[in-house]
Amino acid sequence: MAIELFPEVRKLSKTGMQILEKRYFNKALKETSWEQLVDRVVNSIWGNDKDKDAFRQMILNTYFVPNSPCLVNAGRAGAGLSACYVVDFPDTTEGIYKTKLDFALIARKGGGCGTSLEKIRPEGSFVSRSSHGYAGGPLKFANTISHDMDAMTQSGFRSMAIMFTQSVYHPDIIKFITAKQEEGVIANANMSVLVDDKFMQAVIDDKEYWTEFNGKQYQKYRAKEVFDLMIEGAWRNGEPGILFRDRINESPYSEVGEEIFSTNPCSEQPLPPNGVCNLGSLDLTKFIDEYGQMNYEKLSIAVDLAVRFLDKVVDKTTYPTKDIEKWSKENRPIGLGIMGYADYLLMRKIAYGSKEALDELGNIMFWIHNRAIETSQKLAGRFKLRAPKMARKLKHPRRNITILTIAPTGTISLIAGCSSGIEPVYSEITVRSDKTGIYTFVNNLASEPYFRCAVSSNGAVEVTWEEHIKTLATAQRFVDSGVSKTINFPSGAHRETMAKAAILAWELGCKGLAMYRNSSRKVEVLTPKNLQRNKCPVCNTEMFEIDGKERCPSCKKEDLIEKTLGSYDD
Numbered sequence: 001m002a003i004e005l006f007p008e009v010r011k012l013s014k015t016g017m018q019i020l021e022k023r024y025f026n027k028a029l030k031e032t033s034w035e036q037l038v039d040r041v042v043n044s045i046w047g048n049d050k051d052k053d054a055f056r057q058m059i060l061n062t063y064f065v066p067n068s069p070c071l072v073n074a075g076r077a078g079a080g081l082s083a084c085y086v087v088d089f090p091d092t093t094e095g096i097y098k099t100k101l102d103f104a105l106i107a108r109k110g111g112g113c114g115t116s117l118e119k120i121r122p123e124g125s126f127v128s129r130s131s132h133g134y135a136g137g138p139l140k141f142a143n144t145i146s147h148d149m150d151a152m153t154q155s156g157f158r159s160m161a162i163m164f165t166q167s168v169y170h171p172d173i174i175k176f177i178t179a180k181q182e183e184g185v186i187a188n189a190n191m192s193v194l195v196d197d198k199f200m201q202a203v204i205d206d207k208e209y210w211t212e213f214n215g216k217q218y219q220k221y222r223a224k225e226v227f228d229l230m231i232e233g234a235w236r237n238g239e240p241g242i243l244f245r246d247r248i249n250e251s252p253y254s255e256v257g258e259e260i261f262s263t264n265p266c267s268e269q270p271l272p273p274n275g276v277c278n279l280g281s282l283d284l285t286k287f288i289d290e291y292g293q294m295n296y297e298k299l300s301i302a303v304d305l306a307v308r309f310l311d312k313v314v315d316k317t318t319y320p321t322k323d324i325e326k327w328s329k330e331n332r333p334i335g336l337g338i339m340g341y342a343d344y345l346l347m348r349k350i351a352y353g354s355k356e357a358l359d360e361l362g363n364i365m366f367w368i369h370n371r372a373i374e375t376s377q378k379l380a381g382r383f384k385l386r387a388p389k390m391a392r393k394l395k396h397p398r399r400n401i402t403i404l405t406i407a408p409t410g411t412i413s414l415i416a417g418c419s420s421g422i423e424p425v426y427s428e429i430t431v432r433s434d435k436t437g438i439y440t441f442v443n444n445l446a447s448e449p450y451f452r453c454a455v456s457s458n459g460a461v462e463v464t465w466e467e468h469i470k471t472l473a474t475a476q477r478f479v480d481s482g483v484s485k486t487i488n489f490p491s492g493a494h495r496e497t498m499a500k501a502a503i504l505a506w507e508l509g510c511k512g513l514a515m516y517r518n519s520s521r522k523v524e525v526l527t528p529k530n531l532q533r534n535k536c537p538v539c540n541t542e543m544f545e546i547d548g549k550e551r552c553p554s555c556k557k558e559d560l561i562e563k564t565l566g567s568y569d570d
Helices: 014-024 034-045 052-060 068-073 093-109 138-150 173-177 197-205 223-237 296-316 322-331 341-347 355-380 410-416 465-476 495-507
Strands: 064-066 084-087 112-116 162-167 189-195 208-213 216-222 241-244 275-283 334-339 429-434 437-443 486-489 512-517 544-546 549-551 561-564
Touching: 014 034, 014 068, 014 410, 034 052, 034 068, 034 296, 052 064, 052 296, 064 068, 064 296, 064 410, 068 275, 068 410, 084 093, 093 112, 093 138, 138 162, 138 173, 162 173, 173 189, 173 223, 197 208, 197 223, 197 495, 216 223, 223 241, 223 495, 223 512, 241 495, 275 296, 275 322, 275 410, 296 334, 296 355, 334 355, 334 410, 341 355, 355 465, 465 486, 465 495, 486 495, 495 512
Parallel strands: 084 112, 112 162, 162 189, 189 241, 275 334, 437 561, 486 512
Antiparallel strands: 064 275, 084 275, 208 216, 241 512, 429 437, 544 549
């Protein structure tokens, strides 16, 4: 396979290099370049296997980029290469403390973790054979995990991300929904409510339902009142999210008898207990040919290589627990996704959210889906790489039980120099603030009629909530795991509008919904901050250019702004 298939499209940006220096380079090996990092990753994962040169070129020129733990930890003894985990949370003293230990061990490996609180008995319940007598309840145990993980860092490069889910039928559901009314409470965790089709239909029909635990009924609620409380939280500060339980269990796991109760922190990876998955993403902008069209032949080769790479990671990583390792080897899930979708549309002069954009996304994901499954099926029949225990039970056996995932791709998008996942460009001018620094981006296509963004700071057309949800639903049709996608609303959005959005997402077959009303939080990773072109993002003074660098005469800052095709989410 000729390495000329993946030539350099654009050089690594200054922002990309800054992030690599702060978070990714292996200091012990004295890495100072992206090429050195790529060689470390390729040599440790791919080895001397067939097509090594082609794969190296593909990752070197960022047609494909693995998830952050793989970039940081590949080649290190005992290191974890996966980002996404889900663990069980049983209602026993031993089980509770095993869950806490699992979280700590996962944090040490560089992963984020989700769990369901629905097995934990309600607060105040009687506990037999206990000197305390009464249960603390799900939220108190969740709080202890949150505080413990806040005190740890993941392999030295970021804080642990957490997902807590709770069934809408649990007696403590109201406490769960309102737990994050105050910003900063359980700040390192996302929280989502698991609702089923029966509950959603009760909302529409304005019927009542009972909460229950271990067969005992507790409280009767109007379904719409509980649903409206979720919407109130989403309107207030984006918490909680909503997960559609029946949809997330419409997956290959249901074919082999495994049930899903929770997801990883960004919800793109619904997993059974002890589940784990490693991710990687293809930058769509790198596959546009000289005629401005998608090069499906090159994309097919990239999908084949990426699936093979992610499958190798399953064997090369070390796992935080024996239970997780056993599960992984029996299921071998991988999560191949895409990034750069918004930039791809801009390069092809297609408006985000339009019918043409949705058709294009559907075509691309249909192609990737079919090719990825074909590759996994071939792997299952090649030499000793047969289908593992659980994937053999599928109607159509393959090497990997799940194959596709669309992640948020925060920092790996910055490295690749493209927009995040399938998100739209955030704004015409965006300030991104995270643990690696503060970055300002100006989109050089913001004045074009086909430009669309999530939040406008200079009068551009914003993507509507319907367009957000239709984009999410279109991608989800071809993804066997989940899709990370934020549904943005203007700051003046009404609660009723956000309720309509949640119902539409359910009707269109989405697995879940994360809604955010712009400027509803005091602390935001991304913000347009009412920035104006040619103005300093620090002091708003007019910038001027000398020798290709933009400088501020007031606060003496220079090169604050990086011109780009897109802005990025986390």
